[in-house]
Amino acid sequence: MVLESTMICIDNSEWMRNGDYAPSRFQAQADAVNLICGAKTQSNPENTVGVMTMAGKGVRVLVTPTSDLGKILACMHGLEVGAEANLAAAIQVAQLALKHRQNKRQQQRIIVFIGSPVKYDKKVLETIGKKLKKNNVALDVVDFGETDDEKPEKLEALISAVNSSDSSHIVHVPPGENALSDVLISTPIFTGEEGGSGFAASAAAAAATGATGYDFGVDPNVDPELALALRLSMEEERARQEAIAKKAAEESSGETKDHASSSNSDSVMAEAEPASNASADDKRDLPKEDEDAQLLQQALAMSMDEGASGAAAVADAAMAEAGADDDELALALQMSVEDTQMSGQSDMTKVFEDRSFVTSILNSLPGVDPNDPSVKDLLASLNGQGEQEEKKDNSDKPNTPEDGKN
Amino acid sequence: MAACLHDHACEDHNCAADWSLYNHIDIPKVVALNESVPGSVKSVFKPWEQRLETSGGFLESNEGDPELLIFIPFTSDVKIKSISVVGGADGTSPSRMRVFINREGIDFSDAQNMQPVQEWELAENLQGVLEYQTRYSRFQGVANLTLHFPDNFGGDATKIYYIGLRGEATQNKRDVVATIVYEVMPNPSDHKTKSETGGGFSHVE
Numbered sequence: 020m021v022l023e024s025t026m027i028c029i030d031n032s033e034w035m036r037n038g039d040y041a042p043s044r045f046q047a048q049a050d051a052v053n054l055i056c057g058a059k060t061q062s063n064p065e066n067t068v069g070v071m072t073m074a075g076k077g078v079r080v081l082v083t084p085t086s087d088l089g090k091i092l093a094c095m096h097g098l099e100v101g102a103e104a105n106l107a108a109a110i111q112v113a114q115l116a117l118k119h120r121q122n123k124r125q126q127q128r129i130i131v132f133i134g135s136p137v138k139y140d141k142k143v144l145e146t147i148g149k150k151l152k153k154n155n156v157a158l159d160v161v162d163f164g165e166t167d168d169e170k171p172e173k174l175e176a177l178i179s180a181v182n183s184s185d186s187s188h189i190v191h192v193p194p195g196e197n198a199l200s201d202v203l204i205s206t207p208i209f210t211g212e213e214g215g216s217g218f219a220a221s222a223a224a225a226a227a228t229g230a231t232g233y234d235f236g237v238d239p240n241v242d243p244e245l246a247l248a249l250r251l252s253m254e255e256e257r258a259r260q261e262a263i264a265k266k267a268a269e270e271s272s273g274e275t276k277d278h279a280s281s282s283n284s285d286s287v288m289a290e291a292e293p294a295s296n297a298s299a300d301d302k303r304d305l306p307k308e309d310e311d312a313q314l315l316q317q318a319l320a321m322s323m324d325e326g327a328s329g330a331a332a333v334a335d336a337a338m339a340e341a342g343a344d345d346d347e348l349a350l351a352l353q354m355s356v357e358d359t360q361m362s363g364q365s366d367m368t369k370v371f372e373d374r375s376f377v378t379s380i381l382n383s384l385p386g387v388d389p390n391d392p393s394v395k396d397l398l399a400s401l402n403g404q405g406e407q408e409e410k411k412d413n414s415d416k417p418n419t420p421e422d423g424k425n
Numbered sequence: 426m427a428a429c430l431h432d433h434a435c436e437d438h439n440c441a442a443d444w445s446l447y448n449h450i451d452i453p454k455v456v457a458l459n460e461s462v463p464g465s466v467k468s469v470f471k472p473w474e475q476r477l478e479t480s481g482g483f484l485e486s487n488e489g490d491p492e493l494l495i496f497i498p499f500t501s502d503v504k505i506k507s508i509s510v511v512g513g514a515d516g517t518s519p520s521r522m523r524v525f526i527n528r529e530g531i532d533f534s535d536a537q538n539m540q541p542v543q544e545w546e547l548a549e550n551l552q553g554v555l556e557y558q559t560r561y562s563r564f565q566g567v568a569n570l571t572l573h574f575p576d577n578f579g580g581d582a583t584k585i586y587y588i589g590l591r592g593e594a595t596q597n598k599r600d601v602v603a604t605i606v607y608e609v610m611p612n613p614s615d616h617k618t619k620s621e622t623g624g625g626f627s628h629v630e
Contacts, residue, residue: 064610065609154458
């Protein structure tokens, strides 16, 4: 949340017509500028951002530092591309614009996009850099577009002259698939020194995993509670897995079965409680059938791999959700927990493997179709065991109501 | 322009008490321009007894550039009688000092162009016994002080180990904005009414 005033210098020289960044260098740059303005103004409401051009009609300030995002975005329209960029003059003008900022408490920062070749000497650039450092102005450079031999070197020299305690950064973006803005999102230019605002972090997650590949298929921005609940239940699963692994190690060294399993089921119940309430409410809202089935598959797979306690946990989570509304189901839940306590390891697995019981549970989950082939396959694999428990549970198994859950 | 030496044995006279204006400096908000180590300027304000100690760090300008600009805000308005500066050896002591009062956001080009409130030719003061008196009438209600050291005695960089201020603190504050609840977005918890916290007539506090 650094209080900052930023001047963004846009390169609108002739070299920006090139299409090696889709759709054109200039467009890619404009997108990146929009994103940066948004991030800066979001990270601290008192931040101001200004925009100026380096080429075109000349070095001119399009909008003086302001916190009004609309004004900033509007000024980017109708910019012409042409002529050559004048880097030295642009930096001087930017410095002057920052000097006359209204709130003197803001830190000064200049962000320069350089897509055209740099015609200045290294020495000149270093002098400019020193002057910026002397006046406590930070500089970020985005090097994209034209690459000749000396450009990266010159710009690195500029940054090292300006840099004081890592406040200035340089990013080299080669042409390629990824949009300029996507590459920039994960850089310190966007995230700042402390490691980022929420805006930057979630946008970074989006960019990193691809457009639809959010964790759990839910955009944390759109539905943060759901995303959080799903993440929590995954983490609890992981914790249980570790507990199982540890328990397995313990048992192989000869602790009593009963002691281990009862203590485990107690802890499992305790863990299921908080998770179930959250997940009960939220899982109802799961929009996508695929994601739901996937999650369930994962959970089922884990329980198969790891054995009783894992299954107990998953069963508890799944059944606790169903049992939230239904007393009969709650009874069934209780009984299945008792089973675990009595007979030890593989009982919960058997309960869970009761095909009809599981099917009824799945019916109650919105968006999960028991006829879904993947679910069917899993159930088939579970079917191999548990004749005993089937009898017992049949007597108690409720008909899961289709009440208000779908 | 006038400097004076302590013409008494410092053990008798309690010099430390005189040079206690550093207590009224708002240290977190002290800013220096052209310092080589960001934040090192804060180590320069300390009790008089520690004026020669360099264990806490000292203020040094960037290589090849002896100019320094120090902005000192106070927690309440002060009156400044005199200023003492301890510089470094081998020509790294500052040779001139120009001060500005109650102006925020001065940078080097401003400092070079503006008329200072007062300026002094400094002498090398490695032991910290020299002090420079101010025209007291001009330094009556000082909320912040800006010191500009344009050059030194020939060294590559300028080093300052201690800056002492002598004077009085008043209880006045220059701006009272700090006591206003300032919010960019409305936050109901900032405005608890009496009806929420107990009985009584409700009014927004």
